[in-house]
Amino acid sequence: MIPPQINKFYVFDLSPEKSLARFCLRSNVQTFIISWRNPTKAQREWGLSTYIEALKEAVDVVLAITGSKDINMLGACSGGITCTALLGHYAALGEKKVNAMTLLVSVLDTTLDNEVALFVDEQTLETAKRHSYQAGVLEGRDMAKVFAWMRPNDLIWNYWVNNYLLGNEPPVFDILFWNNDTTRLPAAFHGDLIEMFKNNPLIRPNALEVCGTPIDLKQVTADVFCLAGTNDHITPWASCYK
Numbered sequence: 001m002i003p004p005q006i007n008k009f010y011v012f013d014l015s016p017e018k019s020l021a022r023f024c025l026r027s028n029v030q031t032f033i034i035s036w037r038n039p040t041k042a043q044r045e046w047g048l049s050t051y052i053e054a055l056k057e058a059v060d061v062v063l064a065i066t067g068s069k070d071i072n073m074l075g076a077c078s079g080g081i082t083c084t085a086l087l088g089h090y091a092a093l094g095e096k097k098v099n100a101m102t103l104l105v106s107v108l109d110t111t112l113d114n115e116v117a118l119f120v121d122e123q124t125l126e127t128a129k130r131h132s133y134q135a136g137v138l139e140g141r142d143m144a145k146v147f148a149w150m151r152p153n154d155l156i157w158n159y160w161v162n163n164y165l166l167g168n169e170p171p172v173f174d175i176l177f178w179n180n181d182t183t184r185l186p187a188a189f190h191g192d193l194i195e196m197f198k199n200n201p202l203i204r205p206n207a208l209e210v211c212g213t214p215i216d217l218k219q220v221t222a223d224v225f226c227l228a229g230t231n232d233h234i235t236p237w238a239s240c241y242k
Helices: 020-026 048-066 078-093 115-119 122-135 140-149 152-165 174-180 187-199 237-241
Strands: 013-015 071-076 098-104 208-210 213-215 223-227
Touching: 013 020, 013 174, 048 071, 048 078, 048 187, 048 208, 071 078, 078 098, 078 187, 078 208, 078 213, 122 187, 223 237
Parallel strands: 071 098, 098 223
Antiparallel strands: 208 213
């Protein structure tokens, strides 16, 4: 299981009642979960290829431990994008180490036809890249603010009214706790994601190069299952499915 780089791995094990890890283990599926390091400005040059190299090492370790010839992978959000690029890399090398892949809310086609388009133009994207390169990292709380302002009634004003105007205690919600428990993104990886968002390279053969190989997802033969939310404002289901 590969979590998103901008949030923590325990989304797969939130509680005994909300645990994909527990379900897999009870189903006799040997399970491994990656926990990404929370980068500082010292890791500012970590890019997409860096994370893919880390995944390659993890895959080899899992194969060695299990004695299996291949594995099944599950990636969430940006973790799913990273998994997809890894499979394209394996296809370019002629290696079949992944039997099947599950993608959770992972946008592979960044055609703008949703609320995100309201917040994006060339100048905004370049300013965001410049800001993270100057700082060395993109702070998770900064990205969380952007996502929250995309649904202000639910994610901002609702809490102002409940907590401050009415004086109520905020409701206990494990998913929102996880969502607010953000991590940082290295500047290089943030820049790579922005370039992918701008240029949409995954839908075009050889438009993206990682770890020294061009990526053509048409060459990937592993079975893929995609899961997305019908009302997801950040990762629209149509963009995930395409």
